[in-house]
Amino acid sequence: MVKKDKGYQIFANIVMILLCVLAVLPFVLLFMSSVTDEQTLITDGYSFFPKKFSLYAYRYLFTRTSSVVRGYILSIIVTAIGTVLNLLITVLYAYPLSRKQLPGRNFFAFYLFFTMLFSGGLVPSYLMWTQTFHIRNTIFALLIPNLLMNAFNVIMMRTYFTANIPDAIIEAAKVDGAGEFRILFGIVLPMALPILATIGLLVGLGYWNDWMNGLYYINDDRMYSIQVLLMNIQKNLDSLRQQAQSGGNVSAANLPSTSVRMALTVMGILPVMIIYPFTQKYFVKGIAIGAVKG
Numbered sequence: 001m002v003k004k005d006k007g008y009q010i011f012a013n014i015v016m017i018l019l020c021v022l023a024v025l026p027f028v029l030l031f032m033s034s035v036t037d038e039q040t041l042i043t044d045g046y047s048f049f050p051k052k053f054s055l056y057a058y059r060y061l062f063t064r065t066s067s068v069v070r071g072y073i074l075s076i077i078v079t080a081i082g083t084v085l086n087l088l089i090t091v092l093y094a095y096p097l098s099r100k101q102l103p104g105r106n107f108f109a110f111y112l113f114f115t116m117l118f119s120g121g122l123v124p125s126y127l128m129w130t131q132t133f134h135i136r137n138t139i140f141a142l143l144i145p146n147l148l149m150n151a152f153n154v155i156m157m158r159t160y161f162t163a164n165i166p167d168a169i170i171e172a173a174k175v176d177g178a179g180e181f182r183i184l185f186g187i188v189l190p191m192a193l194p195i196l197a198t199i200g201l202l203v204g205l206g207y208w209n210d211w212m213n214g215l216y217y218i219n220d221d222r223m224y225s226i227q228v229l230l231m232n233i234q235k236n237l238d239s240l241r242q243q244a245q246s247g248g249n250v251s252a253a254n255l256p257s258t259s260v261r262m263a264l265t266v267m268g269i270l271p272v273m274i275i276y277p278f279t280q281k282y283f284v285k286g287i288a289i290g291a292v293k294g
Contacts, residue, residue: 027273034058034262041258057263061233068267071226076271078142078225079207086148086203087196094154095184098161116151126216141217142225147206153199160195161188201276208272230264 029046034057036050044051061068096102097109120128125145135141165188173183189196214228224232237260 027269030262031266034259034266036259038259054259057259060237060260061263061267064233067221067224067229068226070222071224071229074139074142074223075208075226078139079204082143082147082207083200083204085143086150086153087200089149090153090157090199091184091189091196093149094157095161095188097154097158098165112151112154129217136217137220137223139223142207142210142213142223145213145217147203147210147213150203153202157192157195157199160192165191204275205272209268227268230268234261234264 029048032048032050033041033046035053035055036047037052037054038056040050040052040054093108093112097105097112099105102108119125129141129145130136133140135144169187170183173187178186209227211225211227211231214223214225215231218224218228221229221232
């Protein structure tokens with residue numbers, strides 16, 4: 001029996017190692033493509049071991065060093081503030097819904113579910129944010145529309161509170177004289193770190209990867225997040241190549257395109273890959289527990 005369990009453990013470890021390698025290989029190929037010479041990419045395609053290396057794609061991007069640094073700083077600020085605000089709003093909505101004593105609990109739950117079925121549409125939302133709230137070309141345009149709250153996250157957090165926070169602990173805290181906010185921030189949230197990390201990671205990814213808000217509400221290049229900035233760099237490069245080809249300028253037409261796309265992707269996802277390993281255990285645990293209905 002012991003030998004059988006040991007054999008299964010070895011087999012499981014081998015399978016997990018292979019899965020991890022398969023998960024990492026696409027990023028390795030992406031990075032190697034970003035440092036491959038453009039003509040080599042065209043003739044030989046993507047390769048883990050290119051015949052000729054070139055850092056021109058990164059040199060081209062870092063000719064805009066000030067814009068790239070500003071885009072990174074803005075994205076970090078927006079992601080940090082947006083994630084904290086989203087978690088705060090989600091907790092303040094989910095925790096009362098997890099309490100059976102809440103007056104009108106069914107109404108607030110129905111109101112939450114209703115927002116998952118219907119939305120106001122793109123044009124009414126755009127008119128509301130730009131003409132009523134006047135958030136165009138402000139940091140609020142990157143923070144509020146579509147990202148500040150998510151009904152699914154509220155449901156997942158409410159489920160976690162219901163299934164994993166015993167009523168006896170809350171009642172004991174009340175007997176000791178603790179108020180609702182003291183119970184929430186002093187007792188419940190420390191016990192809910194897995195779901196907080198899970199939702200925080202999902203929300204943070206949403207903010208970091210968002211480019212639609214920048215596309216809709218931002219036309220000031222000083223307010224471009226890193227994703228919008230990288231997308232505009234690619235558009236400008238493509239436009240330059242097309243103009244060069246139509247005008248017969250061969251040297252400009254040979255500007256790297258594929259390698260720059262790869263470099264843009266690396267710059268966009270690298271911060272996420274650095275942060276994820278530190279939150280992985282909470283992410284897996286939070287998803288597993290938060291998905292159980294209470």
